[in-house]
Amino acid sequence: MKQKTFSSDRLLLDPEQEVEQIGDFMRKVLIKDLRRRGIVLGVSGGIDSAVTAALAVRCLGKERVHCILMPERESSPDTLTLSRLLVDHLGVDHSLEDITETLHAVGFYRRYQEAVRRVVPEYGTGWGSKLVTTDPIEGGGFTFFSLVVADPAGVQKTVRLPIEVYLDIVATTNFKQRCRKQMEYYYADRLNFAVAGTPNLLEYDQGFFVKNGDGAADLKPIAHLYKSQVYQLADYLGVPEQIRLRPPTTDTFSLAQGQDEFFFALPYQKMDLCLYGLNHQIDPAEVGVAVGLQADQVRKVWANLEQKRSTVRYLHLSPLVLRRLPETQREEARGTLHAP
Amino acid sequence: MSDTRSKIRGFILNHFLFGQDPGLTDGASFLDEGFIDSTGVLELVAFLEKEFGVKVADDELIPDNLDSIDSIARYLAAKKPGT
Numbered sequence: 001m002k003q004k005t006f007s008s009d010r011l012l013l014d015p016e017q018e019v020e021q022i023g024d025f026m027r028k029v030l031i032k033d034l035r036r037r038g039i040v041l042g043v044s045g046g047i048d049s050a051v052t053a054a055l056a057v058r059c060l061g062k063e064r065v066h067c068i069l070m071p072e073r074e075s076s077p078d079t080l081t082l083s084r085l086l087v088d089h090l091g092v093d094h095s096l097e098d099i100t101e102t103l104h105a106v107g108f109y110r111r112y113q114e115a116v117r118r119v120v121p122e123y124g125t126g127w128g129s130k131l132v133t134t135d136p137i138e139g140g141g142f143t144f145f146s147l148v149v150a151d152p153a154g155v156q157k158t159v160r161l162p163i164e165v166y167l168d169i170v171a172t173t174n175f176k177q178r179c180r181k182q183m184e185y186y187y188a189d190r191l192n193f194a195v196a197g198t199p200n201l202l203e204y205d206q207g208f209f210v211k212n213g214d215g216a217a218d219l220k221p222i223a224h225l226y227k228s229q230v231y232q233l234a235d236y237l238g239v240p241e242q243i244r245l246r247p248p249t250t251d252t253f254s255l256a257q258g259q260d261e262f263f264f265a266l267p268y269q270k271m272d273l274c275l276y277g278l279n280h281q282i283d284p285a286e287v288g289v290a291v292g293l294q295a296d297q298v299r300k301v302w303a304n305l306e307q308k309r310s311t312v313r314y315l316h317l318s319p320l321v322l323r324r325l326p327e328t329q330r331e332e333a334r335g336t337l338h339a340p
Numbered sequence: 341m342s343d344t345r346s347k348i349r350g351f352i353l354n355h356f357l358f359g360q361d362p363g364l365t366d367g368a369s370f371l372d373e374g375f376i377d378s379t380g381v382l383e384l385v386a387f388l389e390k391e392f393g394v395k396v397a398d399d400e401l402i403p404d405n406l407d408s409i410d411s412i413a414r415y416l417a418a419k420k421p422g423t
Contacts, residue, residue, distance in 0.1 A: 134398075141402035143378040160398060163382035311377040 006286045011228045011272060015236035018229075022221050023059030029194075029219050030060075032334075036194040036218070038064030040187045042180050043094075044251060045082030047243060048198040051230050052221055054237040056196065057090050066187055067094040070180045072103055074254045082243050089240050095187065099179045108175045115168040119147060119159045126152035130253035131161075131169065136304035137266075137297045143307070150255055173252055177213025185216075194218035200227045202271055206305065207312025215315055226276065227268040266291070266301065274301045344392075344416055348409050351387050356380060366409040381406060388412070394419050 030036055039056040043049040056065045067090075069083040087094040103109065116123045123129070129149045134141070145166050150156045161169070181195075188195045197217025199209055204223040209215035222230055227248075234244050248268060250257050266274065270291040277287035277298070284298040291298070345366060353361055356375045370376040376384065384406060385396045394416065396405075405415040 134401075141399070142381045142406065144382060144398070144401055163379070163386045166382065167379075307371075307378065310374070311379070 006273075006277070006282050006290050008228060008269065008273060008290070010276060011226050011232075013225075013229050013232055015233055018225075018233060019055065019058060019236070022055055026056065026059050026219065026221055034194045034218050036188070036192055038066065038191065038193040039196045039219075040066045040068065040184050040191065040193045041196040041198060042070055042184050042214075043067045043083045043086055045079045045086065045243060046246065046248065046251075047227075047230055047234055047239070048200055048203075048222065050086050050239045050243045051234050051237065052196055052198040053086060053090060053092065054239055055221055055233070057092055058237060062090060062092045064193075065090075065092050066191055066193060067092055068180075068184055068187060069094060069096045070099050070183060072098065072100045072176065076249065076251050076256065078246065079251055082240075082246060085240050086243060097183050099176070099183065102179045103175060106175055106179070108172060111172045111175075112169070115165060115172055116147065116149065118165045118168065119161060120149050120157075122151075123149060128254040130255040130257040131166075132158070132257075136300050137293070143304070148255060174210045174213055176252060177210035177215075181213050181216050188218075196221060197223070199223050200230045201225055202227050202268065202275060205275065206308045207315045209315065211315045226272040228272045271301075274298060275305060278302045278305055342413065345409055345413050347391060348412050351384075351391070352409065355383065355387070364409075366413075368409075369403075369407050371403065371407055384412075388416070392416055392419075 026039070030038070038060060041049060041052055041056070043053055053065065053067055067083075067087050069080060069087070071080045071083075113123065116129055120129075127149055129147055131145050132148055133145050134143055136143070144160060146158045146160045147165075147169065148156055148158050184195045187193070195217050197209075197214065197220040199214075199220055200222055201224055203209060204220065222233075225233070231244065270293075273291050274287060276282070277284070277290075283295075284302070285295040287293075288295045288298045293301070349364070349366075352364065352370070353359060357364075362373075364373070370380070381401070385401065388394060389396060400415070403411070405411055
């Protein structure tokens with residue numbers, strides 16, 4: 001029988017069955033591996049944390065879910081509005097923890113300004129900035145990052161970052177994700193709950209997370225789902241429309257930054273299909289028809305996906321040891337074995 | 341071995357391989373060997389700019405120029421004729 005033309009239909013899932021499987025997984029790991037009584041998670045007003053929270057409420061009961069809203073002074077106003085909308089919609093316990101003071105105490109705002117001033121000496125109050133990456137389809141070379149700055153009048157300029165400044169800026173902004181994770185574990189310890197991470201497959205596979213920041217979690221219930229599938233679950237679970245319509249954003253920098261200008265080469269709908277095509281060895285020409293690219297452009301996206309996979313292996317690794325005790329390994333093997 | 345190649349090899353071995361030479365040939369691809377990732381490429385660029393006084397343009401950040409000792413030597417020679 002001839003296979004149907006490759007399209008986004010390939011990512012359609014049975015939401016009812018999927019929710020059931022995720023529910024089984026969450027209950028199983030909470031009981032057997034983690035021995036915790038519920039789930040804590042940070043919600044950002046984005047689709048991934050909204051779906052994870054809605055799944056936890058649906059599968060565990062709302063009394064076993066605690067959401068944390070953690071804006072800071074550079075967060076988009078939408079972040080808090082949409083996060084509140086979600087927790088009200090779910091009727092779930094939640095805490096508001098503005099992390100601005102914490103970030104100030106660790107010197108985040110000062111360190112960030114100093115880092116940017118290494119390449120833009122006039123950068124200061126009233127300015128905004130964000131990191132952008134190269135376009136792997138147009139460029140086809142190695143990935144590098146540039147900083148976009150806007151002065152108080154809104155005039156923008158872009159500066160390619162030398163390695164030491166790039167690392168400085170990334171190390172500094174990682175404070176945001178790590179402060180948030182610290183807060184999530186505070187609540188998890190207090191409630192004897194586990195922390196749920198919220199990456200989708202695209203983010204998990206490509207390492208779009210901060211190690212020991214948003215990458216840290218006890219379970220990641222939607223890490224096997226393409227982003228398009230997360231939206232299907234959002235629809236099925238009745239996640240508020242305003243959240244479903246919000247364009248994916250990193251909400252990390254003071255200038256608005258789409259995920260597809262910082263990390264992914266294409267909007268998520270196309271990125272999903274390219275990743276699916278790569279994972280299932282679909283003809284690049286066929287993938288190209290589905291996403292509106294030439295076959296050689298699809299190959300460039302694939303090369304970029306493969307390159308990122310190898311670069312971010314470090315992010316997935318647990319601490320490495322020379323020898324592991326058989327007794328420790330035996331204990332680890334008692335669980336349901338879903339660790340990476 | 342030319343002075344340029346020797347300097348590049350010295351940097352690669354010391355910076356990325358902690359001084360251990362796995363038998364790296366001048367034509368071996370850094371990406372295929374697996375010890376240089378995209379951050380490593382930027383470290384390599386910083387070295388080239390400092391050591392050889394060149395400015396690596398955005399459109400020159402491609403494997404053809406930077407993925408082996410041979411390709412870097414060729415790139416530098418084209419960038420600075422006579423070296």
